[in-house]
Amino acid sequence: MAAMIDKHKRNILKLGAVSSLLPMVGCTANKNITESKNTKNTKNITGKSLTPEFSIKDGKLITNPDVITGFARCWGCFDNCSIRVRIDKNSGNVQRVSGNPYCPNNTYQPAALSTPVEDVYKKLADENSNLRATTCGRGTAGGDAVNSKQRITSVLKRVGKRGSQQWQRISYEQAVNEIINGGNLFGEGHVDGLAAINSDKLANPKDPLFGPASKQLLFSYNSEVQIRTNLLRRFASQYRASLGKKSAYCGAQQRIGIQRVFKSGVFAGAAHAHPDIDFEAGADGCEFGIYLGTTPSNSGNSLNTLGAQLAKARTEYGYQYIVVDPILRNAANFGTAAQWQPILPGRDTPFLFGLMHHIFENDLYNKKHLENTNEKSAKKDGELHHTNASYLIIQTGKNAGKILRNKQGIALVLSDGKLSASDAVEHGDLFVDQKVAFDGETYDVVSSLALLRQEVYRTDMAEYARRTGISEERIRDIATQFTNHGRKAAIMLSTASSSADGTITGWATAILNMLIGSHNAKGGACYWHGAVSGLKGVYDLATVEGGYGKADLGVSINREGKYELSAEYKRRKATGSPYPSTDPWPETAPVENTAEMLVSHVHQRPYSLKAFISWRANVLYGASGLPDEVFDAFADPHGKNGIPLVIGIVDQISTTALYSDYLIPDLVHLEEPAIDRHWGSERKSVSASGHLLVPKTDKANDGEHITMEKFLIDVAKKLKLKGFGDKAIKKSDGSYVDLHSEAQWASYCLANCASNIGEKLPKASARDLELTATKYSMRNIYSNITPSEAKLVERLLSRGGYYDESPRYNGEFQAGKPGLCLNIYNEGLNTSIDCFSGNKRAGIPTYAPNAFWNGETWEQHWKKSEFPVLMSSYKPTFRSPWSVSYHRTVEFSPTNYIYMHQKTGKELGLANNDIVNVISANKKPAQGQLKLVEDIVPGAISIAMGFGHIAYGANDITIDNTVIKGDTRRGAGIAYNPIVPCDPTRNGASPLVDIHTYATCRHGIPVKVVKA
Ligand code: SF4
Incomplete structure (x- = not known):
């Protein structure tokens, strides 16, 4: 039967609907298919289906003259898949979105880049081909963004109170003039414009550390859109504005924790792992995975590819996995043979420490891997990395916390009990806790791994089990399974682990992967790849000649620097102890946390904001635990801490943008150029796009469509910021080019990206360009770059991007990965001081129950008797927060629920379907x-x-006295973030944070649930 269905489906495809036809398969009668074939019907096959964009006649691909088909980058979530978009030539409307068959995010085994487009399209319709190219539901619905009834396409100025959603259209030129020059803009008193805010005075006259007063302008932006983000950051750097982004209030702590095993330092960067079940690994791929707070293809990893990889891995290669998550989700259900291990929300760290406890007790770690003390010995043992597991950490005296080193700076180890330089021996003793004599002195030393074991043993298994709600026996069982597969196992986590110790959670997962030696191993833990740069290359877009640099900006408004350098520290040290600092100093996580920046504003520590511009970020919806004072600052510009000027650059009015004074209309994803990496993909990939659709935004008087770039470039030129206007950008040949328009900037970024990939890009024939509408998509690009640069961009866009095809493995490890010294002990971190306690930070992950800023436990404030239930969230398969503006999303993913176990419901006297x-x-x-x-x-x-x-079009708004009806379906369900409470121990109302990095915390929150 399955074969029959498949055959029918292929027949439909053969007719040329080279697109997403799955919904039709179940309802299309065989008769229709036959009739279509017999009558050579090139029109629709069912009543409402579209005319195919291609058909195949005598083995040749015939294009439909009424449509354009081109590649673009999806923006239904951060996976940035490449998509194939079908556009009606007459109306310019999007008719269908489907996958790009070259893109590994869209298809299990993508077409080789060298394959001509025509051949690839024909293969999509070939019943003997395995080639598929799909998007998820969100991506398919993404075309709805273009003509959404609630889309903002004109420049709007508020006419009522902030947030009242009463607007008037004004000209773009009027908006730019008012925003720059300020004045009595709303009849409510004077407002400083961007010209006045752009000042060389100090943001905080008492502390030069915080830089210039121009930082009283805060940009809240999205960092995942490379071309456009780079322009915004260029403006912000030359204005010397504050920059806040989303990732810092959405899981930064775990990624920072993971990176600590790879790099020693106060802030080592961020990384994201997942088990290697890539199709190229085949039967040699991962044998066993643990997914913490997520299922394999949820929470940011592309569900298109990973779903297919997972299906193959488990059905053909015997892949086993355990999902350790409070709630059971699809990829661990429906006959997947996966194990689901329920865990209490916010209790991932004790689970991980329980695993380590069992592993140490039973010597289940990879001894050979951990013992290698240097690169040479690792290589000799067939390893990629060596480790500092045997390095000796000084425990007492002025050098406590440092690794014991010889005069050449080489770490010392005990090797068979003998003190030696780590580069002079092959293996070190893993468990050392003794005195050693060196260079005339005696040192108390403990080896890295022994230090970690001591910390793990400090708490017993029974306590770890009690905290997680998982039995001790089961934790031991999972640890045994995890260590039963050599290095072909891995553990990963997601943002659902963002609790008050999320940094430790991430760090502990990376340590566990290290204990079994799976980092970068074939079938082990693999890591997301970065983007191909559009900033550097033929055009030097990263630097601004004669402009401001990083050193001119000072420490951020939320204090992402060293407390010990601040005026507060010096003042308080002079009069007593400088600790605890008044506020957190996230020195270990300088990741531009917008939520904390807004809290700094309302506390006026270190200074307050004068203007706020949001672009493609929605902090008031997306950040958890924001205090009312932050909302008040937006709602009332004249209140105690009101932000005087708020601008939203939007396509839809978000929860944040609804408080704007001015709205500047902006592009949706199908109208914007792109060169973006894939989330959740370890392959070097970039989804690329030109200007596929003509923007729906109004035009300014100069005939250009209004966009974020146009607005910022025009403002920059009027403010005479460096790096904009004539001869603003230097090329590698020493010549200069102008920066006056969005199209110029996009052209330079695309040319850079294409030149950075260079000859690895496939050749693009005239037919390739025709079938992918590449020349059309580059209509605004050609005039800005040289013909040879344009040729390379054509090659890039003719495949919708670039997807590295070089062999993924070099022997038993992932190719192209440098051998590193992996850290059990992070020495660099130990040089930093915790601004609350005044103690040095621990170089290993430590376990403690969830605690507040001041060290008191959650349970001391939030009693179980009052808040008996722990709350967590998850990312649904078919929703991202903004995809609510795609109308089909609200149809197939209409609402959410509060899920609770039946037993708990009974105990609390609640019934199914109760409104609570x-x-x-x-x-x-x-x-x-x-x-x-x-x-x-x-x-x-x-x-x-x-x-x-x-917001997001859920409510009515009024523009020029005309009501634009909201789509009430967009408001359905319950929003999670507003439920998260503040930290009661911080100075002034402030979000709950991870106490190790001060990134925002949102899981494991104690709540009560009562009938409404
Ligand atoms: S996974 Fe994300 S980027 Fe990819 S098609 Fe779906 S919504 Fe679009």
């Missing part, structure tokens, strides 16, 4: 519908993110 209030310590009830189920851990609730919008 979820109440945390912030005492603000959030209402939703309860679903009592069996597939969630008892004592918890779980809520999908991305619902309960109060």
Whole structure:
């Protein structure tokens, strides 16, 4: 039967609907198919289906003259898949979005880049081919963004109170003039414009550390859109504005924790791992995976590719995996043979420490891998990395916390009990705790691994088990399974682990992968790849000649620097102890946390903001635990801490943008150029796009469409910022080019990206360009770059991007990965001081129950008797917070629920489908519908993110006295983030944070659930 269905499906495809036809398969009668073939029908095959964009006649691909088909970059989530977009030639409307068959995010085994487009398209319709090219539901619905009824396409100025959603259209030129020059803009008193805010005075006159007063302009932006983000950052750097981004309030702590095993330092960067089940690994891929707080293809990893990889890995290669998550989700369900291990929300760290406890007790670690003390010995043993597991850490005296080194700076180890330089021996003793004599002195030393074991043993298994809600026996069982596969196992986590110790959670996963030697191993833990740069190359877009550099900016408004350099530290040290600091100093996580920046503003520490511009970020919806004072600062510009000027650069009015004074209309993804990396992909890939659709935004008087870039370039030129206007950009040949328009900037970035890839790009024939509408997509590009640069860009865009095809493995490890000294002990971190306690930071992950800023435990403030249930969230398969503006998304993913175990519901006197209030310590009830189920851990609730919008077109707005009706379906469900309470121990109302990096915390929150 399956074969028959497949055959029918192929027949449909053969007719040329080289696109996403799966929804039709179940309802298309065989008769229709036959009739279509017999009558050579090139029109629709079912009543409502589209005319195919291609058909195949006598083995040749015939194009449909009424449509354009081109590649673009999806923006339904951060995976940045490359998509194939079909556009109606007459109306310019998007008719269908499907996958790019060259892109590994869209198809299990993508077409080789060298294959001509015509051949690839024909293969899509070939019943003997395995080639598929799909998008997920969100991506398919993405075309709805273009003509959404609630889209903003004109420049708007508020006419009522902030947030009242009363607007008037004004000209672009008027908006630019008012925003720059300020004045009595709303009849409410004087407002400083961007010209006045752009000042050389100090942001905080008492502390030069914080840089110039121009930083009183804060940009809240999205960092995942390379070309466009780079322009915004260029403007911000030359204005010397503050920059805040989303990732810092959405899981930064775990990624920072993971990176600590790879690089020693106070801030080592960020990394994201997942088990290697890549198709190229085949049967040699990962044998066993642990997924913490997510299922394999949820939470940021491309579900298109990973879903297919997972299916193959488990059905053909016997891949086994355990999902350790409060709630059971699809990829661990429906006959997958996966194990689901329920865990209490926010308790991932004790689970991981429990695993380590069992591994140490039973010597289940990879001794050979850990013992290698240097690169040479690792190589000799067939290893990629060596480790500092045997390096000796000084425990006492002025050098406590440092690795014991010889005069040449080489770490010392004990090798068979003998003190030696780590480069002079092959293996070091892993468990050392003794005195050693060296260079005339005696040192108390403990080896890195022994130090970690001591910390793990400090708490017993029974306590780890109690905290997680998982039995000790089961934790031991999982640890045994994890260590039973050599290095062909890995553990990964997601943002659902963002609790008050999320940094430690991430760090512990990386340590566990290190204990079994799986980092970068074939079938082990593999890592996301970075983007191909569009900033550097033929055009030097990274530097601004004669402009400001990093050193001119000072420390950020949320203090992402060293407390010991601040005026506060010096002042308090002079009069007593400088610790604890008044506020957190996230020296270990300088990742531009917008949420903390807004809190700094309302506390006026170190200074307050004068203007706020948001672009493609929605901090008031996306950040958890924001205090009311932050919302008040937006709602009332004249209130105590009101932000005087707020500008939203938008296509839809978000929760944040609804408080704008001015709205500048912007592009949607199908209108914008792109060169973006794939989230969740270890392959070097870039989804690229030109200007596929003509923008729907109004034009300015100069005939250009209004966009974020146009607005910032025009403002920059009027403010005479360096790096904009005539001869603003230097080329590698020493010549200069202008920067006056969005198209110029995009052209330079695309040319850079293409030149950085160079001859690895496939040749593009005239037919390739025709079938992918590449020349059309580059209509605004050609005039800005040289013909040879344009040829390379054509080659890039003719495949919708570039996807590295070089062999993925070099022997037993991933190719192209340098051999490193992996850290059990992170010495660099130990040079930093915790600004609360005044103690040095630990160089190994440490375990403690969830605690506040001041070290008191959550339980001391939030009693179980009052808040008996722990709350967590998850990313739903078909929603991202902004995809609510794609109308089909609200159709196939209409609402969310509050999931609770039946047993817990019974204990609390609640019934299935009850409308309930979820109440945390912030005492603000959030209402939703309860679903009592069996597939969630008892004592918890779980809520999908991305619902309960109060904006994004959910409500009516008025423009020029005309009401634009909201789509009430967009407001369905319950929003998670507002339920998260503040930290009651910080100075002034402030979000709950991870106490190791001060990134925002949102999981494991104690709440009560009561009938509404
Ligand atoms: S996974 Fe994300 S980027 Fe890819 S098609 Fe779906 S929504 Fe688009």
